[in-house]
Amino acid sequence: MDLHLFWFALLGVLLTGYAILDGFDLGVGILHLAARRDDERRVLLNAIGPLWDGNEVWLVTFGGALFAAFPRAYAAVFSAFYLPFMLLLFALIFRAVSIEFRSKREGAAWRRFWDGAFFAASTVATFLMGVAVGDSMLGIPIGPDGDYTGGVVDLLRPYALLVGVLAVATFAMHGSIYLHLKTEGELQRRIHGWMWRTFGFFLVAYMLVTVVTLVTVPAATRNFTRLPWAWVVVLLNILAVANIPRAISKGKPLGAFVSSSCTIAALVFLFGVALFPNLLVSSSDPAWSLTIANAASSEKTLRIMRMIAFLGMPFVAAYTAVVYWVFRGKVELGKFSY
Amino acid sequence: MDAVLLARLQFAFTLMFHYLFPPVTIGLGVLLVVMEGMYLKTRDLHYEAMAKFWTKVFAVTFAMGVATGIVMEFQFGTNWATYSRFVGDVFGSALAAEGIFAFFLESGFLAVLVFGWDRVSPGMHFFATVMVALGSMFSAVWIVVANSWQQTPAGFHIVGVGSAARAEITDFWAMVFNPSSVERLVHVLLGAFIVGAFVVLSVSAFYLLKGRHLEFARRSFTIALVVAALASLAEVVSGDSQARTLATTQPAKLAAFEGLYRTTPGGTRLTVMGFPDTAEERVRGEIAIPGLLSYLVWGDWNKPVQGLDRVPRADWPPVALPFQAYHVMVGLGFLFVALLAVAVVMRWRGTLFEARWMLWAFVFAVAGPFAANELGWVAAEVGRQPWVVYGLLRTSDATSRSVSAGQVLASLIMFGVIYTLLFAVYVFVLNDKIQHGPDEPAPPPAATTGRELLAAAGGLAGQGGESLTSTGGAAGRAGRE
Numbered sequence: 137m138d139l140h141l142f143w144f145a146l147l148g149v150l151l152t153g154y155a156i157l158d159g160f161d162l163g164v165g166i167l168h169l170a171a172r173r174d175d176e177r178r179v180l181l182n183a184i185g186p187l188w189d190g191n192e193v194w195l196v197t198f199g200g201a202l203f204a205a206f207p208r209a210y211a212a213v214f215s216a217f218y219l220p221f222m223l224l225l226f227a228l229i230f231r232a233v234s235i236e237f238r239s240k241r242e243g244a245a246w247r248r249f250w251d252g253a254f255f256a257a258s259t260v261a262t263f264l265m266g267v268a269v270g271d272s273m274l275g276i277p278i279g280p281d282g283d284y285t286g287g288v289v290d291l292l293r294p295y296a297l298l299v300g301v302l303a304v305a306t307f308a309m310h311g312s313i314y315l316h317l318k319t320e321g322e323l324q325r326r327i328h329g330w331m332w333r334t335f336g337f338f339l340v341a342y343m344l345v346t347v348v349t350l351v352t353v354p355a356a357t358r359n360f361t362r363l364p365w366a367w368v369v370v371l372l373n374i375l376a377v378a379n380i381p382r383a384i385s386k387g388k389p390l391g392a393f394v395s396s397s398c399t400i401a402a403l404v405f406l407f408g409v410a411l412f413p414n415l416l417v418s419s420s421d422p423a424w425s426l427t428i429a430n431a432a433s434s435e436k437t438l439r440i441m442r443m444i445a446f447l448g449m450p451f452v453a454a455y456t457a458v459v460y461w462v463f464r465g466k467v468e469l470g471k472f473s474y
Numbered sequence: 475m476d477a478v479l480l481a482r483l484q485f486a487f488t489l490m491f492h493y494l495f496p497p498v499t500i501g502l503g504v505l506l507v508v509m510e511g512m513y514l515k516t517r518d519l520h521y522e523a524m525a526k527f528w529t530k531v532f533a534v535t536f537a538m539g540v541a542t543g544i545v546m547e548f549q550f551g552t553n554w555a556t557y558s559r560f561v562g563d564v565f566g567s568a569l570a571a572e573g574i575f576a577f578f579l580e581s582g583f584l585a586v587l588v589f590g591w592d593r594v595s596p597g598m599h600f601f602a603t604v605m606v607a608l609g610s611m612f613s614a615v616w617i618v619v620a621n622s623w624q625q626t627p628a629g630f631h632i633v634g635v636g637s638a639a640r641a642e643i644t645d646f647w648a649m650v651f652n653p654s655s656v657e658r659l660v661h662v663l664l665g666a667f668i669v670g671a672f673v674v675l676s677v678s679a680f681y682l683l684k685g686r687h688l689e690f691a692r693r694s695f696t697i698a699l700v701v702a703a704l705a706s707l708a709e710v711v712s713g714d715s716q717a718r719t720l721a722t723t724q725p726a727k728l729a730a731f732e733g734l735y736r737t738t739p740g741g742t743r744l745t746v747m748g749f750p751d752t753a754e755e756r757v758r759g760e761i762a763i764p765g766l767l768s769y770l771v772w773g774d775w776n777k778p779v780q781g782l783d784r785v786p787r788a789d790w791p792p793v794a795l796p797f798q799a800y801h802v803m804v805g806l807g808f809l810f811v812a813l814l815a816v817a818v819v820m821r822w823r824g825t826l827f828e829a830r831w832m833l834w835a836f837v838f839a840v841a842g843p844f845a846a847n848e849l850g851w852v853a854a855e856v857g858r859q860p861w862v863v864y865g866l867l868r869t870s871d872a873t874s875r876s877v878s879a880g881q882v883l884a885s886l887i888m889f890g891v892i893y894t895l896l897f898a899v900y901v902f903v904l905n906d907k908i909q910h911g912p913d914e915p916a917p918p919p920a921a922t923t924g925r926e927l928l929a930a931a932g933g934l935a936g937q938g939g940e941s942l943t944s945t946g947g948a949a950g951r952a953g954r955e
Contacts, residue, residue: 185585186589186590189537189581189584190581190585192540195544196573196577197574200547203551203566203569203570204562204567204569204570206562207561207562207563207640208559211556211558211559211874214548215552215876216876218874218885219884219885221552222884222885222888225544225548226888229541229545229892232541233899237534237903240534240903240906240907241903241906281638282559283555283874283876284876433562433566433642434563434642436642437563437566437567437643440567440646441566444570444574445570447574448575449574451575452574455578455579455582458582458586459585462590462593462594463585463589463593473589
């Protein structure tokens with residue numbers, strides 16, 4: 137396999153892993169205030185307690201891999217999205233700290249503050265990530281030397297904002313299904329309702345984004361003529377979306393969770409197909425776009441890193457499996473809980 | 475203010491803030507392995523209580539390290555785009571290795587370490603502790619390798635010219651084992667062990683002074699004292715060998731550390747203290763020992779050490795800041811050795827825990843290692859200026875051209891506000907944990923009172939708690955069954 141393509145694909149895998157795994161814990165944050173009582177909120181936090189940190193490592197590794205494999209793209213993306221990205225970082229910081237500190241003290245005001253921070257940070261972070269995806273779909277003004285030439289307002293286009301909303305809806309749905317798996321009793325019965333409502337929200341946003349993309353973003357479907365098999369993924373995506381309500385109503389939350397994970401994976405995949413072979417499309421001149429060829433590191437580096445990835449990935453899979461296995465089952469509040 | 479200066483200030487601020495936490499977790503990680511290992515070996519519940527308490531401190535600190543560390547990883551791209559393009563090919567593999575080998579290891583097993591006490595067997599838990607300790611050290615490895623490459627680049631060649639130039643790797647292992655990486659890594663890890671140990675010393679000394687959790691505090695103090703004493707001694711040796719390498723790899727930096735403006739024939743003096751004045755090219759109020767620097771660097775009292783006059787003026791680093799940072803760091807290092815030597819002797823004689831002045835000294839001494847760690851990095855990074863990659867890329871050429879000074883100022887102010895708040899919360903929560911203290915080391919049987927429980931703990935330990943009675947020991951055993 138071509139090294140450039142390999143690293144493009146691996147970045148896709150890392151982004152998919154991130155979106156599925158951190159997706160559910162961000163979703164739990166988005167839904168956090170919907171739980172009313174303190175012990176319910178603690179259940180929500182502890183449902184993701186041992187896992188969110190490891191999930192976020194996927195983003196960190198995605199960033200590291202982008203830096204290593206495509207340094208020109210890494211430099212362009214993060215300096216272009218400077219202020220939104222700083223805001224994302226602040227949101228992630230607040231989120232980490234809210235989770236860690238909320239239950240460390242009694243006191244209603246203390247807990248209310250961190251509850252609010254946890255919700256706001258999760259929602260803002262998810263929204264901004266969606267906006268970045270939307271902007272990447274449209275392309276942004278990139279100059280001949282790979283530097284961003286636009287301003288902050290150039291990033292806040294309606295389409296990008298709409299994708300941001302879709303991201304929030306998707307993760308909220310994904311998070312509610314996850315919570316249904318981890319809870320029991322009265323709280324679980326109410327989460328059942330959350331699943332339906334967030335699915336409705338998701339479905340509306342999903343259809344809206346699909347229509348707007350097909351109508352206004354021609355680049356999104358350009359590769360489909362060259363890669364007709366990509367239609368299979370579209371079909372799988374629709375089937376996965378359709379299976380979510382089916383699984384929920386049949387009382388199979390695990391099936392619903394797998395389906396929403398597949399939906400997220402398919403969306404990330406279609407995002408990759410829309411971009412390929414670009415990493416960042418220049419809306420100023422297509423010739424200035426950063427592609428997997430002109431933004432890449434040297435062959436030697438890509439080969440060394442492929443070796444590192446092959447050596448490391450089995451370990452990563454093993455740790456992830458071990459941790460999810462150790463913390464399987466319903467949440468129980470105990471001495472070591474948040 | 476100009477964009478480069480602001481970007482540097484932001485990097486320095488966010489990095490120095492971040493670097494308050496990882497050394498604590500690296501150092502505490504080692505101590506946790508020792509404590510939990512002792513528990514597994516002796517099955518003494520005191521050690522389990524120690525491991526559990528220090529794990530809580532570890533977890534809170536780790537969260538701060540993760541939250542502030544993400545900022546560091548992305549800041550290369552946000553503020554230093556030209557630098558990222560230049561070093562990406564070389565630096566990238568180190569960062570990728572860090573992500574895959576270190577971060578996943580740490581974060582995965584951290585979950586078991588913190589939440590897994592009653593979910594996995596003690597052996598498995600100990601394994602997780604070891605993995606977390608190793609993971610935090612691995613991350614230090616890759617970061618230090620990457621930074622050392624910036625100090626002493628090796629195993630690469632330059633492709634392209636001007637702003638499109640970049641370093642491409644030619645020899646991976648030459649890059650990893652560049653001339654400074656091993657020595658600097660040892661120095662960084664030892665510095666972290668000292669910080670972690672002093673945190674334990676400080677909290678334990680506080681408990682001893684307040685007469686709380688005495689058995690817990692005595693044992694924690696002793697373990698940390700051993701680690702701190704060994705690491706501090708080793709750190710002096712490590713610092714010395716690093717300075718000798720500097721003389722050949724980065725002579726301008728060494729000259730700045732030593733306030734050495736002119737190369738003079740014969741032996742070079744070692745300036746113990748003073749105030750460098752770059753305009754006049756001399757050190758004001760200097761106290762110096764003749765020939766000593768030559769001896770330390772070359773092992774020869776008469777061989778001159780190169781001064782800044784051998785370096786083109788445009789390539790001079792600032793002198794005053796690296797000089798003072800370096801000197802204060804070295805001074806603190808010797809102070810730790812002296813303090814710990816006295817403490818070890820007193821502990822040996824059995825008088826340490828009665829000497830309140832000594833315990834008070836340890837309560838506050840914890841600030842020293844934090845300062846020394848930060849100052850060491852200030853000296854290393856400012857001493858490398860005006861280069862971001864030594865001899866290859868100037869700091870002034872390395873920033874993101876598309877990011878304006880106004881944007882950096884905005885983010886810098888936000889970081890200032892958020893980090894201040896974060897720090898306050900961290901101190902608040904940590905204080906809460908310390909005030910609450912460790913749980914007493916016995917599983918709570920329903921029928922026993924707190925006082926009996928304490929006695930039971932003492933009885934089980936066979937060491938004598940606050941109120942050791944034979945019935946207490948029996949109650950403890952009954953409680954366990």
